[in-house]
Amino acid sequence: MKKDKKKENLITAEASAPAAPRDKTEGRFYRIVHSEAFSGYMFLLPWLIGFCVFVAYPIIQTFIFSFSDVQIRLGEIETSFIGFGNYAKALLQDAKFTDALGEYAMQIILYVPVITVISLILSMLLNSKLKGTGFFRTIFFFPVIITSGPVIKMFIDQGVASFPGIENLIDFEKLAETLPQFLVDALQFLTSEFIMILWFSGIQILVFMTGLQKMDKSMYEAAKIDGATKWEMFWKITLPALNPTIVLNVVFTVVMQSIFSLNPIISKIQTDMNATDGSGGYGYASAMAWIYFILMLVILGVAVLVFKKHEKRLKTDRRFKLLKRAKGAKA
Numbered sequence: 001m002k003k004d005k006k007k008e009n010l011i012t013a014e015a016s017a018p019a020a021p022r023d024k025t026e027g028r029f030y031r032i033v034h035s036e037a038f039s040g041y042m043f044l045l046p047w048l049i050g051f052c053v054f055v056a057y058p059i060i061q062t063f064i065f066s067f068s069d070v071q072i073r074l075g076e077i078e079t080s081f082i083g084f085g086n087y088a089k090a091l092l093q094d095a096k097f098t099d100a101l102g103e104y105a106m107q108i109i110l111y112v113p114v115i116t117v118i119s120l121i122l123s124m125l126l127n128s129k130l131k132g133t134g135f136f137r138t139i140f141f142f143p144v145i146i147t148s149g150p151v152i153k154m155f156i157d158q159g160v161a162s163f164p165g166i167e168n169l170i171d172f173e174k175l176a177e178t179l180p181q182f183l184v185d186a187l188q189f190l191t192s193e194f195i196m197i198l199w200f201s202g203i204q205i206l207v208f209m210t211g212l213q214k215m216d217k218s219m220y221e222a223a224k225i226d227g228a229t230k231w232e233m234f235w236k237i238t239l240p241a242l243n244p245t246i247v248l249n250v251v252f253t254v255v256m257q258s259i260f261s262l263n264p265i266i267s268k269i270q271t272d273m274n275a276t277d278g279s280g281g282y283g284y285a286s287a288m289a290w291i292y293f294i295l296m297l298v299i300l301g302v303a304v305l306v307f308k309k310h311e312k313r314l315k316t317d318r319r320f321k322l323l324k325r326a327k328g329a330k331a
Contacts, residue, residue: 062286070282079283086287097288100264101295108299110186111197112253116246119201123208124238137205144202152199153262200256204249211245212238247307251300258296265292 066086068079090097122140126133170191176184190197215238223233257263269288272280 062289065283066286066290068283070286072282082283086284087291089284090288090291094288097265097268100268101292104258104263104265104292105295105299106186106189108254108257110190111193111200111257112250112303114190114197115201115204115253116249118197119204119249120208120242120246122201123205123212126205127209127212137209140198140205141202143199200253203252203256207245207249207252208242211242215241243307243311247304250303250307254296254300254303258292 065079067081067083069082069085071078071080126137126140170187172184172188175187219237220233223237228236260266265288269285269292272288273282273285275281
């Protein structure tokens with residue numbers, strides 16, 4: 001009995017004794033390893049490695065090449081620093097490159113608004129309760145799947161990208177007598193590229209439809225009770241609510257047109273990169289690529305700033321109306 005009591009006393013003493021102090025670093029490491037953030041970073045790690053190796057490193061390398069004269073001889077890359085020589089040559093001496101930049105800017109100025117407006121109209125039609133909307137959604141999205149580089153080039157060569165005989169229906173020479181030349185050129189460009197615009201509207205239509213389906217229907221019901229027309233509901237409810245979606249589609253359209261495989265600037269950069277007559281090279285092609293990239297960033301920045309200012313103006317108008325209603329209620 002005495003032995004059993006001694007054992008019990010020893011067990012209770014061990015249980016009541018304070019635990020050995022745990023290493024703080026061990027506990028912190030355990031919490032970090034078993035945290036959700038660590039799991040997320042581990043899932044992102046393969047992508048981060050691929051981005052650093054296949055994207056970040058080539059971008060830095062091309063930036064260095066753009067300030068150098070690059071020569072590849074017997075598998076070795078020889079570079080000699082020439083400063084802004086490649087940039088000056090591209091902007092001041094290469095007329096083909098500057099013409100391609102102007103054509104690209106004109107294409108973006110015309111394509112982006114037209115694609116955005118057409119996508120919004122078609123998405124509103126496809127979002128309505130009509131028979132066969134699923135079939136038409138498939139038709140509008142189908143060109144996105146098949147319009148790869150070689151396929152779309154074959155279509156353009158066959159004249160599928162434009163209306164046949166459109167030049168005979170519209171007399172652009174007479175239009176030039178009454179309208180400015182740049183408007184006539186823009187109209188002629190749009191008519192010749194209208195089918196291409198429809199082909200490039202598939203993703204934007206789906207994005208707009210997603211935004212329309214997420215809108216609160218109670219706002220439209222309240223507007224109907226107040227006597228608002230469909231036109232007023234579009235301008236006062238639908239369009240302001242779709243402003244973030246419009247920004248997303250504008251950015252997507254600019255990027256999509258900029259990286260299109262048949263883009264004349266991309267073709268020019270690839271041709272000069274592989275030139276063997278000394279007129280181009282990797283350094284010169286890198287400088288043109290960076291000029292093109294900066295121009296694309298400027299266009300994206302201007303577009304986003306315009307829509308952001310419009311969104312702020314809408315918010316201030318709403319606040320002003322709410323304050324006006326509150327003052328009227330108090331009075």
